[in-house]
Amino acid sequence: MTEETVTIPTSGGALAPTLRPPAATVGALGWVRANLFNGWFNTLLTLLSLYLVWLIVPPLVKFLIVDAVWTGTSREDCLAEKVGRPVGACWPFVRAKFTQLVYGFYPWDQHWRVDLTFALGAALLVPLLIPRVPYKALNAVLFFGVFPVVAFVLLVGGVFGLQHVETRAWGGLLVTLVVAVTGIVVSLPLGILLALGRRSRLPIVRTFSVIFIEFWRGVPLITVLFFATYMLPLFLPNTWTIDGLLRALVGVALFSAAYMAEVVRGGLQAIPRGQNEGAMALGLGYWKMMGLIVLPQALKVVIPGIVNNFIGLFKDTTLVMIVSIFDFLGQLRAAFADPNWSTPSTLFTGFAFAGIVYFIFCFGMSRYSLFVERRLATGYRR
Amino acid sequence: MADVIVPANDATAPAPTGEKMQATRNKVAVEMVGVHKWYGDFHVLRDINLAVERRERIVICGPSGSGKSTMIRCINRLEEHQQGRVVVDGVELTNDLKKIDEVRRDVGMVFQHFNLFPHLTVLENCTLAPIWVRKMPKKAAEENAMHYLARVKIPEQANKYPGQLSGGQQQRVAIARALCMNPKIMLFDEPTSALDPEMVKEVLDTMVQLAMDGMTMMVVTHEMGFARQVANRVVFMDMGQIVEANEPNEFFSNPRHERTKLFLSQILH
Numbered sequence: 001m002t003e004e005t006v007t008i009p010t011s012g013g014a015l016a017p018t019l020r021p022p023a024a025t026v027g028a029l030g031w032v033r034a035n036l037f038n039g040w041f042n043t044l045l046t047l048l049s050l051y052l053v054w055l056i057v058p059p060l061v062k063f064l065i066v067d068a069v070w071t072g073t074s075r076e077d078c079l080a081e082k083v084g085r086p087v088g089a090c091w092p093f094v095r096a097k098f099t100q101l102v103y104g105f106y107p108w109d110q111h112w113r114v115d116l117t118f119a120l121g122a123a124l125l126v127p128l129l130i131p132r133v134p135y136k137a138l139n140a141v142l143f144f145g146v147f148p149v150v151a152f153v154l155l156v157g158g159v160f161g162l163q164h165v166e167t168r169a170w171g172g173l174l175v176t177l178v179v180a181v182t183g184i185v186v187s188l189p190l191g192i193l194l195a196l197g198r199r200s201r202l203p204i205v206r207t208f209s210v211i212f213i214e215f216w217r218g219v220p221l222i223t224v225l226f227f228a229t230y231m232l233p234l235f236l237p238n239t240w241t242i243d244g245l246l247r248a249l250v251g252v253a254l255f256s257a258a259y260m261a262e263v264v265r266g267g268l269q270a271i272p273r274g275q276n277e278g279a280m281a282l283g284l285g286y287w288k289m290m291g292l293i294v295l296p297q298a299l300k301v302v303i304p305g306i307v308n309n310f311i312g313l314f315k316d317t318t319l320v321m322i323v324s325i326f327d328f329l330g331q332l333r334a335a336f337a338d339p340n341w342s343t344p345s346t347l348f349t350g351f352a353f354a355g356i357v358y359f360i361f362c363f364g365m366s367r368y369s370l371f372v373e374r375r376l377a378t379g380y381r382r
Numbered sequence: 383m384a385d386v387i388v389p390a391n392d393a394t395a396p397a398p399t400g401e402k403m404q405a406t407r408n409k410v411a412v413e414m415v416g417v418h419k420w421y422g423d424f425h426v427l428r429d430i431n432l433a434v435e436r437r438e439r440i441v442i443c444g445p446s447g448s449g450k451s452t453m454i455r456c457i458n459r460l461e462e463h464q465q466g467r468v469v470v471d472g473v474e475l476t477n478d479l480k481k482i483d484e485v486r487r488d489v490g491m492v493f494q495h496f497n498l499f500p501h502l503t504v505l506e507n508c509t510l511a512p513i514w515v516r517k518m519p520k521k522a523a524e525e526n527a528m529h530y531l532a533r534v535k536i537p538e539q540a541n542k543y544p545g546q547l548s549g550g551q552q553q554r555v556a557i558a559r560a561l562c563m564n565p566k567i568m569l570f571d572e573p574t575s576a577l578d579p580e581m582v583k584e585v586l587d588t589m590v591q592l593a594m595d596g597m598t599m600m601v602v603t604h605e606m607g608f609a610r611q612v613a614n615r616v617v618f619m620d621m622g623q624i625v626e627a628n629e630p631n632e633f634f635s636n637p638r639h640e641r642t643k644l645f646l647s648q649i650l651h
Contacts, residue, residue: 274497277460281560282563283483284510288514292510297500
């Protein structure tokens, strides 16, 4: 804009020339100046952050990489006295325990079944997550409908000549993934139904939903797992045995469904009533209105909350340890007990590895949710 | 535009009832008999009697809070009436969900705030209900939608999202969306009230066009120019009652009730 005369550019008149921005505001230097050193306070924060990074990163790199032992067969190779230098992470420990961390006590000769399940799951999940890949409907049916059955048959066995493997023998990453994926896949649809139920005009449906949600939110997950594992059998007839892992699975799924319901309800409340009215006026019934108009918008609003729940659930699965189901972290702790690998750095190495594994899964979910959010942000409001 | 000459109806005639209703079923599009509604203790609609004939165009005006919107929202059951009868195209509205859906399929509605679906493109907004409610094949629904988008003069916006359009364009999409269901009756709830002044005309022009094509219309609006131009009858409401209903010339030049005169003097400066 000019100072004295305000000229309104019309299609006929000449526009002011397009200029390049001042050099000091662009490029790496401009960015640094604008974001890190604009004012004394930000400069102070920048220096403080740099100090923190310097405090944390070099020792971490030193422990995990520089001083780390990469090869070896026993604790001897990871003891500073024997090696004759400071010792960081003892990676041979992880390598030696790797199968245990992944498969638990699943029979050695049957590991291919677990591998096949993992591969199948990944092969179906990855194309489902990439928007460009076609046949989404078929893919979804395969992943949500067929895959669980196939995985169940493969992992449990007992049919088609497959050896039966008790869930008690399962463990490690296998259990973590089974519990997490089941929890995630079951809790979202169940949570949506509960959220709709809580906003329903039908008193019975609403009351049931409220009671269900408040009950499961009101008790800690540990209590749920304890109850499912140790108390439930007391109430059920002796002949009626439910598999231990299944009980934990149901507990985790219902528990997270209650949380999911409240997240989804938040999303539903963010959608203006006009959307309902617009849909109703077109003659759409309740389920079509919800499925086509309200939920797509509501779920989009609460993607961060939903993924937050998924991530929380993924990490909470480790609580099944309490009822003697040894998930990834459970197996890790069991591995610590092996005297063959007891060194000063075993514990740190193990937890560092666990941290990295959990981080990969959780960070992956987090990044993917950001991607989905951006993709769904169709220019609008109202 | 050329004046559309349609014989004015005598609004004071008693609403047909009983066997007579059967006989007039083909002529009467909407019939409200002794309709009452309360919000809690608040009496919003008091003894509404109104019969709208096919191809008739009714403009409803009145001060805010007079129950105009509530009344037309009773016609497609966005609001429930608690007493009296509402019969739309021969179907009486009760708690029967089937009948409500039946009525809603045949009654299009245009809202003050458009209520377009922001997550769907303009074209998808227009094809959604035909596909899911009328079970129209996708291809046919799209052709149908393009036909109506062309009629409201925005076929080139079909693949944009509502948020990328101006208010006037959005409202025209909303009109097209309703028309795609091939409705017998169109309800307009203050369709121009949320628009910037320069966009009011494009929406009104679309509505005038629709009127000329013979659509049965009930329009809540304060656009008195529109009322003069296309209405067969103007209905004035106040305090939840129909105070006066008359053909536009009489209504504007010779209002009978004091309340109507006061209202007109306030809006026609």
